[in-house]
Amino acid sequence: MIKIVVSxxxxxxxxxxxxxYVxxxxxxxxxxxxxxLVRCCMADAPTQCADADFLIATTVAPMGITCxxxxGVPFxxxxxxxxxxxxxxDLMAR
Known part of the structure; x- marks a missing residue:
C-alpha cells in the first residue's frame, strides 16, 4: 500500500x-x-511523512520531511x- 500524505x-x-483530485x-x-491518502496540517507533516512514500503539499515542504x-499548488x-x-x-510506479 502506497502512503500519500496531503497537507x-x-x-x-x-x-x-x-x-x-488526487x-x-x-x-x-x-x-x-x-x-x-492521509490529510494533515503542515505542522504534522514531518511525523506523517516518516513512513510515507510521498507528500503532496500546498505549501513549501517543511524541514524534516524524509519522503x-x-x-499541490497546480491542482x-x-x-x-x-x-x-x-x-x-512516476512515484506510484516505483
Missing amino acids: CGSGVVTSAIVAR ADFLDAHGYAGRYE EYVS LTGKGRTDVEKRIL
Missing part, C-alpha cells in the same frame, strides 16, 4: 480539495485500492498540473 497550512480546506486521478489511472515532495491553479500528474504517476 496544507491547517489540514482542512485545500488539502481536502487536493486529496479529492484520489480521482489515481483511480482513473488504475490505482484504486493501492494507496492510502518525496510534490507541490488549485491548473498551471503546471500535467507535470505534477506525471510526477505522481
